[in-house]
Amino acid sequence: xxxxxxxxxxxxxxxxxxxxxxxxxxxxxxxxxxxxxxxxxxxxxxxxxxxxxxxxxxxxxxxxxx
Amino acid sequence: xxxxxxxxxxxxxxxxxxxxxxxxxxxxxxxxxxxxxxxxxxxxxxxxxxxxxxxxxxxxxxxxxxxxxxxxxxxxxxxxxxxxxxxxxxxxxxxxxxxxxxxxxxxxxxxxxxxxxxxxxxxxxxxxxxxxxxxxxxxxxxxxxxxxxxxxxxxxxxxxxxxxxxxxxxxxxxxxxxxxxxxxxxxxxxxxxxxxxxxxxxxxxxxxxxxxxxxxxxxxxxxxxxxxxxxxxxxxxxxxxxxxxxxxxxx
Numbered sequence: 076x077x078x079x080x081x082x083x084x085x086x087x088x089x090x091x092x093x094x095x096x097x098x099x100x101x102x103x104x105x106x107x108x109x110x111x112x113x114x115x116x117x118x119x120x121x122x123x124x125x126x127x128x129x130x131x132x133x134x135x136x137x138x139x140x141x
Numbered sequence: 142x143x144x145x146x147x148x149x150x151x152x153x154x155x156x157x158x159x160x161x162x163x164x165x166x167x168x169x170x171x172x173x174x175x176x177x178x179x180x181x182x183x184x185x186x187x188x189x190x191x192x193x194x195x196x197x198x199x200x201x202x203x204x205x206x207x208x209x210x211x212x213x214x215x216x217x218x219x220x221x222x223x224x225x226x227x228x229x230x231x232x233x234x235x236x237x238x239x240x241x242x243x244x245x246x247x248x249x250x251x252x253x254x255x256x257x258x259x260x261x262x263x264x265x266x267x268x269x270x271x272x273x274x275x276x277x278x279x280x281x282x283x284x285x286x287x288x289x290x291x292x293x294x295x296x297x298x299x300x301x302x303x304x305x306x307x308x309x310x311x312x313x314x315x316x317x318x319x320x321x322x323x324x325x326x327x328x329x330x331x332x333x334x335x336x337x338x339x340x341x342x343x344x345x346x347x348x349x350x351x352x353x354x355x356x357x358x359x360x361x362x363x364x365x366x367x368x369x370x371x372x373x374x375x376x377x378x379x380x381x382x383x384x385x386x387x388x389x390x391x392x
Contacts, residue, residue, distance in 0.1 A: 090258065
């Protein structure tokens with residue numbers, strides 16, 4: 076079997092390949108999107124936590140020196 | 142038994158769930174990738190052409206596992222909803238809501254690849270017959286679940302209302318499965334899940350089964366990814382999340 080025959084899919088290339096490509100694309104997207112969101116969430120939570128630590132530190136400084 | 146009970150309790154705690162899911166994700170990712178690639182090679186190259194449908198039948202390897210999974214995910218979603226309502230388990234609702242999006246995606250894949258298969262074989266992209274219509278209804282159920290969950294500000298209200306919709310909607314799953322028997326449909330009957338065993342050449346059947354297994358692991362993967370994100374959002378104020386994010390920075 077040569078490559079041209081393989082890609083022709085017995086004349087059904089326009090139905091078989093879009094099906095497979097669409098499936099592959101959706102599978103990839105559903106892994107990449109949550110992975111990216113996980114990174115963003117960690118980043119966002121880090122800045123949030125830092126800001127709160129700073130705030131708390133400032134407040135305790137103020138209460139110590141009247 | 143004690144070990145099982147312990148594991149159940151660990152899974153029920155968001156903190157432990159985050160740890161376990163993070164450890165599972167690479168394993169699920171690589172095994173599902175290997176299985177899907179293997180099944181693709183077997184299905185596209187090794188399996189022979191069909192005597193009736195020629196090479197067009199190779200759409201089966203993406204269409205059928207997606208369709209099976211679209212129903213399987215709904216059952217997982219509904220069972221989690223019931224567990225959440227009955228035992229008030231925190232993580233059950235996380236599994237419920239994080240299954241909705243993958244379920245909707247797989248339903249979409251099943252519908253579109255089915256359409257691409259229907260055109261050359263039946264001569265039409267779409268037909269309002271029982272199988273196709275009930276699968277379309279499943280798509281709307283998933284979308285409805287996502288929309289309902291997001292329409293409440295209070296998370297507990299959202300979880301409960303969504304759980305009730307999810308449980309009512311499970312009636313659609315047996316309707317989809319038996320639609321090809323109960324009604325005269327354009328869609329062919331079951332080839333694999335038959336009482337008298339699969340009616341299919343083994344060289345065609347194996348790639349399908351491997352692909353289905355790979356898709357199932359893949360669902361596990363995307364579910365774990367989404368669920369741990371959801372856990373992070375829900376537990377943002379807890380001390381373990383705060384130490385988790387600051388620990389990471391020091392490394």
